[in-house]
Amino acid sequence: MTAPTTKTATNRASRLFFDRQLRWVLVAVVAVAAxxxxxxxxxxxxxxxxxxxxxxxxxxxxRSARIRLEGIDAPELGQSCGRPDAAWDxxxxxxxxxxxxxxxxxxxxxxxxxxxHGRYLARCTAGSDDLNALMVRNGMAVGFGGNxxxxxxxxxAAGHGLWAGPFLRPDVWRxxxxxxxx
Numbered sequence: 001m002t003a004p005t006t007k008t009a010t011n012r013a014s015r016l017f018f019d020r021q022l023r024w025v026l027v028a029v030v031a032v033a034a035x036x037x038x039x040x041x042x043x044x045x046x047x048x049x050x051x052x053x054x055x056x057x058x059x060x061x062x063r064s065a066r067i068r069l070e071g072i073d074a075p076e077l078g079q080s081c082g083r084p085d086a087a088w089d090x091x092x093x094x095x096x097x098x099x100x101x102x103x104x105x106x107x108x109x110x111x112x113x114x115x116x117h118g119r120y121l122a123r124c125t126a127g128s129d130d131l132n133a134l135m136v137r138n139g140m141a142v143g144f145g146g147n148x149x150x151x152x153x154x155x156x157a158a159g160h161g162l163w164a165g166p167f168l169r170p171d172v173w174r175x176x177x178x179x180x181x182x
Contacts, residue, residue: 045112048120052107057094057141060107060124067109069132070121071147073170074098074140076177081167090162094140097161101134102126139163142170 048067052060057074060067074094075081081090109122124131135141137151139161156163168176 045110046120047108047110048122049108050106051104052102052124052126054095054099054102057091057098057135059119060098060102060109062107062109066117066119067111067122067124068115068117068119069135069141070111070123071143071145072132072136072141073144074135074142075162075167075170076173079168079170079173079177081162082165086165090140090167093161094135097138097140098131098135101129101131107131144171 048062048065050062052062052067054060055066056077058069058072060069075091077091077095078089079091080087082088103126105126107124107126109120109124111120111122113121115121133148133151136143136148137155137160139155139158142162143149143152155161
């Protein structure tokens, strides 16, 4: 067997050096692109309007658009509330309540961004009724992120809906019941 010539060894070393540098350049380009992507402004705010299908107490669909009522958190489907001897399906009750608030009317949702699941985060109305606020005021959802505190306090003081007895806030219930449980 003959030893590689100096020219062949030099070409191989040059190719390896070039391949490594090319890899680093590609990694850098991808990192910069990802950083720039995160700094791009959200899509401009929009509005979705039409007949709505209720998914649960804080989510609806308008046509194929999935919408999450922003600033509220309703019990999950399958979540029970109340004392063990007087438990009720508050998740189903919240969804039913939202459906009654809509009552076949056209729903209009103003959104500014999407959540990590791709749903539009929106404030929705049916006629002149603010659905987000009514869900909290009627005790069928809680506010979060500092939203709807006045409505939540009024529902609590009056003992409406969830506030009629003991319940776990929906975020606490979700942590205790991983996705497969509901």
